[in-house]
Structure formats: structure tokens, C-alpha cells
Amino acid sequence: MVYFIADSAVFIMGKDIDPVSIITVSSVVGELRSSEASLRFELALEGGAKVEMPDPVVRRRVLEVAESTRDVEELSATDIDILSKALEYGNDAVLLSDDYAVQNVAQVLGIMVKPVVQKEIRDVLQWQKECTGCRRRFDTGDICQVCGSTLRKRRKRKI
Known part of the structure; x- marks a missing residue:
């Protein structure tokens, strides 16, 4: 099964995905400013989406790579957590994010990325x-x- 690791953009923009295949992190909730985005998040949870905490060891690896690309200043704690969760699931995961810094680090880590609305990055x-x-x-x-x-x-x- 392919899991979609969802950044807040999935809920903000309303990407149509089967909720059973969605995994996100708890800090995504803090990035949902509109009532529509919060409602989409709640509906996804009711439909079977999972909220998981990232492994601290994997999170440290993501931070190391983000420091090497110098994207670390652009990434929020939520971004680091989302990248960590996608790295944990490996080839079974597709990271959904419009954030170019997240996409840049994901490419270096070998994580498959699909943008939600924006264009995908061309170069790392x-x-x-x-x-x-x-x-x-x-x-x-x-x-x-x-x-x-x-x-x-x-x-x-x-x-």
C-alpha cells in the first residue's frame, strides 16, 4: 500500500485523497488557520487518516541533511516532522507538499514527492x-x- 504523508497544504488546499492512506503529524493542526482546512483535517481523521509522531533518530537524520543543503533555516518543526515520517515509510510513502525547501530536502533523502498545487522543483x-x-x-x-x-x-x- 502507498501511504501519502500529508503536509498542511493537503488540508488547506483540499487535495482529494482516500483518507485511509493519509498519514500526518500532530503539529500540522497548528498550521491550519481556516475553518475549512480544520474541517478537512477532521473529516480525514474520521475517514481513517492517521496522526503519528516521527522517530527521533530519523528526525536527526533529516536535520543533518537539511543543514547540509542549508534549508534548515527555512523549515519549520512541522516540516522536519513530515520529512521524518516520510523517510520512516521509505518506498511506501509519497510526501505531499508545496514547500520548496521540503521538496529540496526530500529529494536529497530519496523521498518521493508530489506537490499539492504548486509546481514540483526541477533541481536540488x-x-x-x-x-x-x-x-x-x-x-x-x-x-x-x-x-x-x-x-x-x-x-x-x-x-
């Missing part, structure tokens, strides 16, 4: 920071250590 990227003042490049931070200007995210390379 690694990111870095560039100073808006002196143009020096850094792996982390928000302020340039040399001139004090702000850093902006830019593509380092395709993986």
Missing part, C-alpha cells in the same frame, strides 16, 4: 548567504561578519 539546490554590501559569501548568519551588512540567501550550487 544547496544554499549559502551573500553579503548585500561587500558580496562576501557565508554558510550561515544574517549579518556580515566583515562589514555588518545584511546577508541574503542565494543558490550556491545544484546537487
